[in-house]
Amino acid sequence: MRKAVLVPIVAVLFVAATSLTALAAVNVKSLPTATFGSPDPASVTLTGGNFSGLGSTPAIANLTVTGVATYTCTNQGGNAAPGQNPVPANPGSSGPFNLGNSDHNGRGTITSITASVTAPPTPTPQEAGCGGGGSTHWTVTLNTLTATAAHLEITEGSTLVFCRNYTLGGPATGTACP
Numbered sequence: 001m002r003k004a005v006l007v008p009i010v011a012v013l014f015v016a017a018t019s020l021t022a023l024a025a026v027n028v029k030s031l032p033t034a035t036f037g038s039p040d041p042a043s044v045t046l047t048g049g050n051f052s053g054l055g056s057t058p059a060i061a062n063l064t065v066t067g068v069a070t071y072t073c074t075n076q077g078g079n080a081a082p083g084q085n086p087v088p089a090n091p092g093s094s095g096p097f098n099l100g101n102s103d104h105n106g107r108g109t110i111t112s113i114t115a116s117v118t119a120p121p122t123p124t125p126q127e128a129g130c131g132g133g134g135s136t137h138w139t140v141t142l143n144t145l146t147a148t149a150a151h152l153e154i155t156e157g158s159t160l161v162f163c164r165n166y167t168l169g170g171p172a173t174g175t176a177c178p
Helices: 002-024
Strands: 027-030 033-036 043-047 049-052 059-075 080-082 108-110 113-116 138-156 159-167
Touching (some): 043 059, 059 113, 113 138
Antiparallel strands (some): 033 043, 043 113, 049 108, 059 080
């Protein structure tokens, strides 16, 4: 008799606990899409993310990007040659972007978020791969800045609720964070 009463109570508690967990989950209505090279090669723009189940605490998105810089090496004779070593660019961030969920009954949208890499300090001729057996008689000039990866995090308060990684040449909707 005792066992017959206990089993339904445990079942009801289990259903209630899983229901609360389901209610607390963020639902992705559409994944944000990354466009590398928009508006320029050093940038990544995310658009189109739509989420529900966010609650009334403001959800804040932050997009960070990394990339590379390439350089042209010019010798004392005025001859230019491409540097052989891409150099890591300075990472960039969109800064906080409010999804607007606290005003829209738990629904939030990424309309457009952009972040860009910036040029690092000018590298030495050796760092840029100018050649000449380590010669320092080269002038190093920035050639290109290219964003190659992006990372999106959405938080509510101090809680991470969504995370996505994007790579140049990868799927536009990225991949889930590990």
